[in-house]
Amino acid sequence: MDIKTITGRLQPGTVELTVVGVFQDSAGQVSEHIPGGLRRALADAWARQEFEGKLLQRFIVTSTDADLDRVLFIGMGPSKEFDVHALRKIMGQAAQTSESLKVRSVGFELPEADYAALDAVTAAVEGWVLGSWRFEGYHQKPVDRQIPALVLAGIQDDEAAALGIKRGLSLGQAQNLTRELGFMPSNKLYPELLAQEAVKAGNAHGFEVEVMDEARLAELGMGALLGVGQGSVHPPRLVVMRYHGHGEKTLALVGKGITFDSGGISLKPSANMEEMKYDMLGAGAVLGAMCAIADTKPAINVIGIMAIAQNMPSGSAYKPGDVVRAFNGKTIEITNTDAEGRVALADGVSYAAHLHPDWIVETSTLTGAVIVVLGHEATGLVATDTALANQVITAATAAGERVWQLPIYPEYKALYKSAVADMKNSPGRDAGTITGGMIISEFAGDVPFAHLDIAGTAWTKEGPLTAVSGATGVMVRTFVQLAHTLG
Missing domain, CATH: 3.40.220.10 (Leucine Aminopeptidase, subunit E, domain 1)
Structure with a gap:
């Protein structure tokens, strides 16, 4: 150019x-x-x-x-x-x-x-x-x-x-990489191929990339991510990227990478299901951000994690009523296989916590409920730590991306209580965006945690920065700004 x-x-x-x-x-x-x-x-x-x-x-x-x-x-x-x-x-x-x-x-x-x-x-x-x-x-x-x-x-x-x-x-190029991956159909970007894109980006921009295949996931006890992906012929991957900024603090970024979401056994309606190729844009945002972070070199260490799977119905798919165990040992009762993002992220976030970062910020196209609340104009924020929430909002404002914080009340936790496991994955419509973020936060341990629901902002109609309807690359700018701010 x-x-x-x-x-x-x-x-x-x-x-x-x-x-x-x-x-x-x-x-x-x-x-x-x-x-x-x-x-x-x-x-x-x-x-x-x-x-x-x-x-x-x-x-x-x-x-x-x-x-x-x-x-x-x-x-x-x-x-x-x-x-x-x-x-x-x-x-x-x-x-x-x-x-x-x-x-x-x-x-x-x-x-x-x-x-x-x-x-x-x-x-x-x-x-x-x-x-x-x-x-x-x-x-x-x-x-x-x-x-x-x-x-x-x-x-x-x-x-x-x-x-x-x-x-x-x-x-710009980092956001365009995220958009490029979002536009790619799932037969051209299944979990193994998305992991390969991370390896290529790491080689090009100078950050480390580790890819964990299904055998490694099983060895580590990542039953949640494996459960989401077990109905697909393309097994899941966990990708861990590392940028060494030689700082005293470490920021972990975690993204949902569902390369296609059919809903699984809890099958989605067929109308507009082709848009579910975009369900990996949380992971795409983390990958794009890692590229720009490595280019701009903030004085902070950054770990980027992509939890990647395809959610498909088949004879081997996980089912409503199943119980899966995540990396940190917590168990999840599956009440709706279409609430798969929080299940896959349970392993991604708990593995991030295992690496002892100072903060964990996760992003995902998680709930349709966030569109009901905020439309396509803002990203929903659910956070367990007030200081981190304020830092995320400040970074987003500086980057020109709107973020709106939603409350966490103790009463919401009762909504995802399970009689047979530590929690259930789909508590229902009430406070759906909030409970989705709270469920994921259960896997962050004591690490300050923020969840960003980009279901309404990750793909939108055409505008001055998006010539056609589709992926926007949202959260790449915010993550880069946050890394420089925290560093």
Whole structure:
């Protein structure tokens, strides 16, 4: 991807498309260096209320001047609300528009705002990388694409510019890896293959990867993860990734990696079941975050764990009424095989606790209930430790990802009490997102624990950073920010 910065303004004729940001409270006024004909076209559109500078609103003008070819005026919203998160979205929108216009080069002068140059360049590059991404798919004839070269103008700090490009590329590409894995169908990404993707990423980015197969899982007593995967011809895997930041503290990230969730014996309805290939996006987020963490090198040790399985119905599948034993010895009565994520994560989280980290943060596409509560706008947080919960929320806010904490009340624990085991996996509809997170927390021991339910945010409809409906790469940015904050 061709991205560079320059200290001055864009020179006429250097790019095929110039992107000009316009604030909603600017009355349609832009910099005097924009040719008069273009400024008059903008003023006319503003007077007709065709363009008002609302965030991500677009107005394209073909110049009659020799100075500029085409200009994309793009709304930046109210100036007092503009920040790096708005800039990230604007650049994603600009990337999508520029490709549709089939231009080969794009220029954008970063607007003046209350942000550091490093943060601005990072967000701009990251937005461009995210907005440019498409899943190539498996078409007989591959789609011919050309991503335009990008020139960011007005960056006075060369060191910040170079580091911002590097960080923006790392963050964007890490999220795109998560999205790529999410889009892949389960016959192309079953547990063994997802584990292999982790090995490849570790080799590329410089972190250690250990893959535990079904024999090793049995040896360690991971009956929960084995139980979830025993109905599939593709056996489960536990992947342990290690980044050594030479810090005094260790953060463990754990992700749910159900490469396809049919519901098992408690079979899901057929409508939209194809979306269940996305049920591994918690593990995908952990893998993407490990890549960017290894690239950006925070002073903290990070363990990334992916609990990977396929949940399928068959003669060997686990059944309602079965009891499985997790790595830490706790037993789980299976009352609904479609509540498999918390069962698989029981082994992933208890193994993380066994490694004695200072914090465990887990993420999973766990419950439909979180969509009822928060829609597709925020990730649900359930935490056993107030300090960790606040640190996760702070990191998410800094990363531009919304997280909302849900309460833990003692009465909820009675909902998953079992007469035949330490707990049951599916206590019912009441407080479903909360009890799901609480069940997983039972396997963290005394380690401060936070659960992030991304069922509503891991895949969404198209937007400025997602050109098509599908995987978003959510939580990658938050995890990277958290690692740097805690380190």
